[in-house]
Amino acid sequence: DGGITQSPKYLFRKEGQNVTLSCEQNLNHDAMYWYRQDPGQGLRLIYYSQIVNDFQKGDIAEGYSVSREKKESFPLTVTSAQKNPTAFYLCASNFRPQHFGDGTRLSIL
Amino acid sequence: QKEVEQDPGPLSVPEGAIVSLNCTYSNSAFQYFMWYRQYSRKGPELLMYTYSSGNKEDGRFTAQVDKSSKYISLFIRDSQPSDSATYLCAMSEGNYQLIWGAGTKLIIKP
Numbered sequence: 001d002g003g004i005t006q007s008p009k010y011l012f013r014k015e016g017q018n019v020t021l022s023c024e025q026n027l028n029h030d031a032m033y034w035y036r037q038d039p040g041q042g043l044r045l046i047y048y049s050q051i052v053n054d055f056q057k058g059d060i061a062e063g064y065s066v067s068r069e070k071k072e073s074f075p076l077t078v079t080s081a082q083k084n085p086t087a088f089y090l091c092a093s094n095f096r097p098q099h100f101g102d103g104t105r106l107s108i109l
Numbered sequence: 110q111k112e113v114e115q116d117p118g119p120l121s122v123p124e125g126a127i128v129s130l131n132c133t134y135s136n137s138a139f140q141y142f143m144w145y146r147q148y149s150r151k152g153p154e155l156l157m158y159t160y161s162s163g164n165k166e167d168g169r170f171t172a173q174v175d176k177s178s179k180y181i182s183l184f185i186r187d188s189q190p191s192d193s194a195t196y197l198c199a200m201s202e203g204n205y206q207l208i209w210g211a212g213t214k215l216i217i218k219p
Contacts, residue, residue: 004152031205040117042197042211043153050205058206090152095205097143100152 002027006091006101012109013078013085021076021104023091029099032074033092036060037103043090049074050095078106112136115198115210123218128185132198132210135179139200139208142174144183147195147212156196157183188217 004025013019025032031050035043045058049068063082068074078085086107092098115132122128130144141160145153157172159165165172171184181200185192198210 006152040211042115042209043199044209045206048205088150092152096141096201096207097155097158098199098207099155100145102152103150105150 004091004093004099004101006089006104008104009102011104011106013106014109016080018077018079019106021078021089021091021106023074023076023101024072025074025091025093025101026072027093027099028071029093030071031093031095032068033098034058034064034066034074034076035090035092037088037090046076046089111211112208113198113200113210116213117211119214119216121216121218122188124188124190126188126217128188128192128215128217130183130185130196130198130213130215132181132200133179134181134200134208136200136202136208137176137179138202139176140203141201142172142181143199143207144170144172144181145197145199146192147197149194153197190217190219193217 007022033048034046044060047066049055065077089104091101113134144157147153162174162176169186173182195212195214197212199207
């Protein structure tokens with residue numbers, strides 16, 4: 001089945017640690033996105049990529065980094081510089097409409 | 110003021126009722142409008158996608174866009190307990206970004 005796979009489903013970060021969230025799609029979409037979702041705030045854009053080897057910052061990119069070496073993959077690293085990383089992270093593909101994975105819930109240990 | 114406003118609810122209605130969910134927006138350049146449904150601990154799934162003004166119907170769901178009033182609506186007929194979820198609106202000018210509402214939590218009581 002075509003779709004977007006995010007892993008892990010739950011992730012815990014220790015103080016000072018970088019963690020990487022995985023996002024893989026087999027829909028052959030060029031565009032991919034990372035969002036952060038906090039209760040009552042909707043979706044906020046972290047980074048997006050329109051094509052392989054290119055990506056742009058969204059509204060809340062500070063403390064995050066991404067890479068886009070393959071069309072199918074768009075991993076997100078939450079660095080130690082992100083002081084409030086606890087949230088639900090969603091990966092999406094396609095420009096319009098966007099299709100989503102089932103998210104990764106990140107918490108601080 | 111946010112670009113897209115959406116009442117967070119919760120909105121609680123009895124099973125079988127007609128549900129009306131709404132978003133207002135301030136940017137008159139928005140042309141593409143979407144409604145997503147999100148169950149707890151899941152990613153949003155696309156329900157309706159419309160371009161410019163007018164109505165679109167798909168089964169029990171109807172999406173309406175009124176660009177003159179900068180107002181979009183999603184109607185759910187014959188609501189079921191399985192419709193209980195958070196409903197998110199999203200819209201776009203036509204560039205690579207979607208602008209999202211905060212979501213309305215809907216509860217359908219059996």
